[in-house]
Amino acid sequence: MSRKKQLKDKSNQEDHGSKNKGSSPNEALPAQTFDDYQCTGNVEVDFHMLCGLLNMKEVPAVSTKHPASSTDATEGVGEDDLSQISVSTLWFKPCLNIELENEDPLSVMRMKISEWKVNEQIFRALQKMLPSMSQLQYLQFCQAGLTDPMIISLTNTMSLCSxxxxxxxxxxxxxxxxxxxxxSEDSILTDLSLRNNQIGDEGARLIGLALSTTKSANKNLLSLNLAFNNIRDAGAAHIAQGLRLNRTLVFLSLSNNQIGDSGAAHLAAILGEFALTHEEVVERRKLLLQKMQAVSLTATFCVFCKTLSSPIQYFFTSEEIRITR
Structure with a gap:
């Protein structure tokens, strides 16, 4: 083969390679829209991609703490030390703080946003990311300017965070x-801090109803912090009412509110033994009857029959018949 032909063949090969460059079948095409993007669980990658797809000009930084350097600046701080926390309109430079359980970037177990305003675009990005963070255990929004619609959306998203x-x-x-x-009754949270949110008596009434009524009760929350709010005697009475039929909560903080003797008396009354009201007795009996009926409808009767090789066990219920060997 002549020298000229060898050079020509090599040139053709290079041209062909340059045309195919970047079109590997294993190379995924980038998402074209925010809704199309599939989160990976890598917060730094996902957050910047989502913010870019929302055409955000300024994207907050992501600060990652690895296990060797992870420290929580607020751990061990008493409530009295936080008494000066105030809702400020002067925001710090935006930064999304995450802590990893190990060196794997997918092992995010804590995410914190503190003292900078979260706008609707950033919240959309965070909300889309949350379900993909399979190891996330702790979420903090401190003085982040959240709104009622954001809380409603967050409530719906939390059920997807295992x-x-x-x-x-x-x-x-x-x-x-x-x-x-x-x-809510189906909430998965065990610890909730709502300090310094200017919660008044109406907010306390709603929280009391969420803790328990004669027909429903929160079943998972162990700790609730309502310190540094504006709860008065009426609000304390509402919360005390909500604790009557709640069988889960073991820690409640109401320090630094405006609760007087009357409110304290309502709270003290439910700390010991107390008699149920007539309405509560009636409703509890109704619930008990409903449970008993449900059990009777699904009562299982076992009949053992001998076959040539092995016994067959029949399970009869009101809705189905299952046969297992």
């Missing part, structure tokens, strides 16, 4: 005081 159990929403006063939605 391991999220602790949420801290401090310094986010809401006009409609929608915090009670986080305490």
């Amino acid at each position: 391991n999220l159990r602790t949420v801290s929403l401090e310094g986010n006063p809401l006009p409609e005081q929608s915090f009670h939605l986080l305490l």
